[in-house]
Structures are given as structure tokens and as C-alpha cells.
Amino acid sequence: MAWIASVVVSLALAVSGATVADDVPVGVLEVMDCAVGDDGTMLEQACGGGNLSKPHAVYMWTSGFLADEDGAPVDASHEWIAVRLDADGVVQGTALAWEPTEAEYELAGYDNGVELGELVLMFAAGAPPDAHLVHDAPSGAWYMLADDTVTPLNDWASQIVPGATPLGDARALIAEEHRRSVEACRGVDGCAGGGGDAGVVDLASQGAQPPVVLWTVGAIIGALALALGVTAVALRRRAA
Structure with missing residues (x-):
């Protein structure tokens, strides 16, 4: 599949034997520790x-990156996979944790998305230590950002950015697809982007986004849509 080829490209960029050095909060590790899961809980x-x-x-x-402005290209989403x-x-x-309020962490949900799980494992095993795992929620695309190079990690991302591309060259491609996806969400309840009424800058600057179903284009359905769909159901049940 195309996503496998994309991951191979990312591995070719990697430092041999390196692993991603994420600074994961202790609270995230605690809510994702299977050793403490009780019967019947989501964990x-x-x-x-x-x-x-x-x-x-x-x-x-970041909103600045999507608007072709100077500044950091990515920001923390306050989510961990x-x-x-x-x-x-x-x-x-995969399973997802998030930080709904500062310094408080929850298991947001889980899914049966094997392809996404394999993608994350390969990213962790082969990416350079300074690499970032970037998710553009409106488009459903997953990327690796390392050394000012953007590498697509899943099928949909590879249709937006065809291969390892300098960040400056990839920006316009990513921003355009982000805008299209947000536009496709306008007026659609439960769509990535808060019902579709937020613009590109507003959406990107809202901080942590609860996992939601991506009702955008047909190419986004599949493993990722299933993953986020299960997570959304879990969140709604917890809120009920």
C-alpha cells in the first residue's frame, strides 16, 4: 500500500537506531498504564x-504556518497516541489520551485501526530524535516533521505531499488541503473543525481538539476515520 512506501521514505531519513524522544507527562503515562486498568473501564x-x-x-x-507567516510550524495538540x-x-x-484541562489527563478513546498503529510504531522506531508526529485533523493526514522536511506517513498525506519535501515547499500544499477540508465541514455537526464554522486560523489556534469523526471527503474514510469515530463515541458516552 502507498502508506507503507511513505513510511519507508521516512525511515530512510532516520538516524540509524534512533528513537523519538517525546517528553510525555507522567499523567499521560498513568492513564495509559494497562497494569492499573480495572475491569469494565475504558483502559x-x-x-x-x-x-x-x-x-x-x-x-x-500552527495558524501562522497555515497562513504563510513566520514562526513555529507546529504546536502541541495536547494529545498523545x-x-x-x-x-x-x-x-x-491505537489509543488516545488528551489534556482537557491543564495538568489533568484522560484516556480519550481507543480504536481498531491496525494501519495507524503500525504507522506510529514505525515512526517511533525510525524517526530522528527531533522528529514531530503531526496530525492535520481536518484533512486526516499524518506527517513526520524533522530537519525542516515534511514526510507523509499515511495514504491521504501522500496525496497532499507526495514525498519527503522541504517545509517551505510543503506549506502551500498542506494549507490548501486544510482549507478545503475545513470548508467541506461547514455546517456539518460532528465534523473535524467544530461544525465547520471556524476558519483555518481559528481552527488551528483552538488548542486541543477532542477526537471527532472526519466527515470530509471519501478518501479520508478507512482506518483513521474508524479510529476517530470510536474515540468520539467514547467521549460522548463519558460526557453523558
Whole structure:
């Protein structure tokens, strides 16, 4: 599949044997620790008799980057993703933690997205230490940002940025697809972008976004849409 080829490209950029050095808050590690999961809790269900990998911070593009302004290209989304592994170490999907309020962490949800889980594992194993895992929620695209180079990690990202590309050259491509995806969400409840009424800058500057279903274009459906869909259901049940 195309996403595999994209990950191979990212690995070719990596420092041999390096792993991503995420600064993961202790609170995130605690809410994603399968050893403390009780029967019937979301954590116990996410672990499923197996384990969760080390969480990795998820970043998002800044409003300045999307608006072609100077400044940092990414910012923390206050979300962390871990891979769900069964007792034999086989990928079962992913789990997501987030920070709804400062210094308070929750398990936001989990999914059966094996492809996304494998992608995260390969990113963690092969990316340079300073690499960022970047998720553009409106478009459903996942990227690696390292050494001012953007590398697409999933199928949809590879349709936006075809391969490892200098950050300056990739900016216009990423920003345009971000705008299209936000526009496609306008007036659609539950769509990534808060119902579609937020512009590009507003959406990117809102900080942590609860995981939501991506009702944008057909190419986004599949593993990622399923993943975020399950997470959204979990969040709604917790809020009920």
C-alpha cells in the first residue's frame, strides 16, 4: 500500500537506531498504564489483555504556518497516541489520551485501526530524535516533521505531499488541503473543525481538539476515520 512506501521514505531519513524522544507527562503515562486498568473501564477495554506502547505526542500545524507567516510550524495538540498490542505484541489499534484541562489527563478513546498503529510504531522506531508526529485533523493526514522536511506517513498525506519535501515547499500544499477540508465541514455537526464554522486560523489556534469523526471527503474514510469515530463515541458516552 502507498502508506507503507511513505513510511519507508521516512525511515530512510532516520538516524540509524534512533528513537523519538517525546517528553510525555507522567499523567499521560498513568492513564495509559494497562497494569492499573480495572475491569469494565475504558483502559481495561483498550488494553484488551495486552498492553499499550509508549505514548507519543501529537502535534498540529500552527495558524501562522497555515497562513504563510513566520514562526513555529507546529504546536502541541495536547494529545498523545499509543499503540494497542495484544499479548503476543501484535498491533490491534491505537489509543488516545488528551489534556482537557491543564495538568489533568484522560484516556480519550481507543480504536481498531491496525494501519495507524503500525504507522506510529514505525515512526517511533525510525524517526530522528527531533522528529514531530503531526496530525492535520481536518484533512486526516499524518506527517513526520524533522530537519525542516515534511514526510507523509499515511495514504491521504501522500496525496497532499507526495514525498519527503522541504517545509517551505510543503506549506502551500498542506494549507490548501486544510482549507478545503475545513470548508467541506461547514455546517456539518460532528465534523473535524467544530461544525465547520471556524476558519483555518481559528481552527488551528483552538488548542486541543477532542477526537471527532472526519466527515470530509471519501478518501479520508478507512482506518483513521474508524479510529476517530470510536474515540468520539467514547467521549460522548463519558460526557453523558
